[in-house]
Amino acid sequence: MSIVGKNDIQQLVAAGQEGLAKGRLPAGLVANAELHKLEAQRVFGRCWQFLAHETEIPQAGDYVVRYLGGGSIIVVRGEDGEVRAMANSCRHRGTMLCRTEMGNTSHFRCPYHGWTYRNTGTLAGVPAQKEVYGVEMDKNEWSLTQVPRLENYRGMIFGCLDEKAEPLVDYLGDMAWYLDLITQKSKGGLEVRGEPQRWIIDSNWKLGADNFVGDAYHTLMTHRSAVELGLAPPDPKFASEPAHIGLSNGHGLGVLGVPPGQPMPPFMNYPPEIVDGLDQDRADMLQRSAFIHGTVFPNLSFLNVLIGRDNKSMPVPMLTFRLWRPLSHDTMEVWSWFLVEKDADEEFKQQSYETYVRTFGISGVFEQDDAETWRSITAGTQGILAGSQTLNFEMGMGVLTSDDTWRGPGRPLSSGYAERNQREFWGRLLELLTDSGDDASETEPKPQLLAQSRTNADEVA
Ligand code: FES
Numbered sequence: 001m002s003i004v005g006k007n008d009i010q011q012l013v014a015a016g017q018e019g020l021a022k023g024r025l026p027a028g029l030v031a032n033a034e035l036h037k038l039e040a041q042r043v044f045g046r047c048w049q050f051l052a053h054e055t056e057i058p059q060a061g062d063y064v065v066r067y068l069g070g071g072s073i074i075v076v077r078g079e080d081g082e083v084r085a086m087a088n089s090c091r092h093r094g095t096m097l098c099r100t101e102m103g104n105t106s107h108f109r110c111p112y113h114g115w116t117y118r119n120t121g122t123l124a125g126v127p128a129q130k131e132v133y134g135v136e137m138d139k140n141e142w143s144l145t146q147v148p149r150l151e152n153y154r155g156m157i158f159g160c161l162d163e164k165a166e167p168l169v170d171y172l173g174d175m176a177w178y179l180d181l182i183t184q185k186s187k188g189g190l191e192v193r194g195e196p197q198r199w200i201i202d203s204n205w206k207l208g209a210d211n212f213v214g215d216a217y218h219t220l221m222t223h224r225s226a227v228e229l230g231l232a233p234p235d236p237k238f239a240s241e242p243a244h245i246g247l248s249n250g251h252g253l254g255v256l257g258v259p260p261g262q263p264m265p266p267f268m269n270y271p272p273e274i275v276d277g278l279d280q281d282r283a284d285m286l287q288r289s290a291f292i293h294g295t296v297f298p299n300l301s302f303l304n305v306l307i308g309r310d311n312k313s314m315p316v317p318m319l320t321f322r323l324w325r326p327l328s329h330d331t332m333e334v335w336s337w338f339l340v341e342k343d344a345d346e347e348f349k350q351q352s353y354e355t356y357v358r359t360f361g362i363s364g365v366f367e368q369d370d371a372e373t374w375r376s377i378t379a380g381t382q383g384i385l386a387g388s389q390t391l392n393f394e395m396g397m398g399v400l401t402s403d404d405t406w407r408g409p410g411r412p413l414s415s416g417y418a419e420r421n422q423r424e425f426w427g428r429l430l431e432l433l434t435d436s437g438d439d440a441s442e443t444e445p446k447p448q449l450l451a452q453s454r455t456n457a458d459e460v461a
């Protein structure tokens with residue numbers, strides 16, 4: 001049992017780094033209030049994070065409200081067609097401008113005193129300006145505060161609060177190749193269908209990221225009832241088929257087939273006419289894949305699976321993005337998007353959507369299995385005794401070898417049952433937490449990570 005003092009967060013982080021090299025992690029790192037404050041600055045103040053898909057805001061004036069660095073953010077397509085992201089906060093007193101989660105508008109008018117901003121963020125009108133501020137007031141100085149870095153990869157809009165962050169494509173590294181695999185099957189690309197579902201789980205956010213980055217092992221037990229219901233292949237070890245792929249920057253994924261002898265339709269059972277966007281290597285990979293799951297560090301996961309809607313129909317593929325938004329050390333808000341190929345016919349889109357709702361939507365059978373487990377881990381790693389133990393992250397160490405037949409980038413292991421990606425996810429997290437750095441997130445005021453759980457840079461630096 002670890003004897004690390006729970007109150008010294010840096011000591012705990014250092015113990016985590018030392019332990020991970022041997023496949024062990026202090027349980028006290030899972031859902032720790034002090035760690036949560038440090039993550040707010042050094043992880044969520046620095047990393048690229050997913051905000052929206054471009055098809056959520058296709059027209060000029062379309063906007064959605066999202067969260068970044070603890071603050072409410074308006075992501076809006078301006079009259080000029082350009083997508084911007086800016087603080088949902090009036091420059092007069094800070095009142096939130098958008099009270100609805102989405103809509104279309106040419107201007108945002110503050111409900112307090114009526115300052116009005118164009119959807120590009122510039123201040124357009126101030127009531128009684130001439131009388132109380134004078135004609136000379138420079139309205140350009142009082143534009144909405146823009147998210148300093150905003151980039152679009154294949155329709156996925158990411159924001160970053162660190163002005164000096166590397167370009168998004170460099171941050172993604174080889175993950176970009178796999179994002180192409182799941183987003184570019186069809187030349188027409190993807191569309192988000194419906195609004196993202198959201199729900200709150202009494203779980204630390206890292207448990208969602210850890211699960212999706214590499215945990216195919218849990219399907220054997222956690223989702224056994226779904227296997228018994230006929231929603232997944234009958235062999236309970238179905239998710240052990242290759243591969244578990246390590247990437248850079250804490251990203252990782254699994255691209256899994258089905259056990260030999262199991263029937264598997266080509267291209268995950270996507271309608272053949274819409275699978276026209278992949279190069280040969282990716283097409284070959286999709287040909288033998290049934291489950292693709294992964295995490296873009298820190299908190300965006302994705303799942304592209306061929307799965308049963310019920311125990312009678314042919315399995316149907318579906319794609320979802322999931323965002324694990326931390327609310328506190330033991331609570332997260334899950335955001336779940338459903339995406340489908342734009343060029344697919346309406347019947348396929350509806351079948352794919354129903355498959356998503358029944359499996360990984362808020363009331364989906366797989367989703368509920370996972371949520372309960374993460375809640376249980378969050379609670380189960382609390383307390384003096386459980387919080388001071390170490391957890392086993394050894395799976396595959398010294399046992400699994402590289403899959404030399406793999407055609408994609410990254411470091412593949414030939415079994416989906418592995419924990420190297422989880423070790424690397426946690427390793428990257430701990431690396432960031434030990435780096436006080438000289439970036440703006442440490443030295444200048446930044447938006448709070450969470451309205452519900454205010455952090456203080458002085459406390460955590
Ligand atoms: S707070 Fe927005 S106009 Fe006064």
Ligand SMILES: [Fe+2]
Nearest residue numbers: 218222366370
């Ligand atoms: Fe699961």
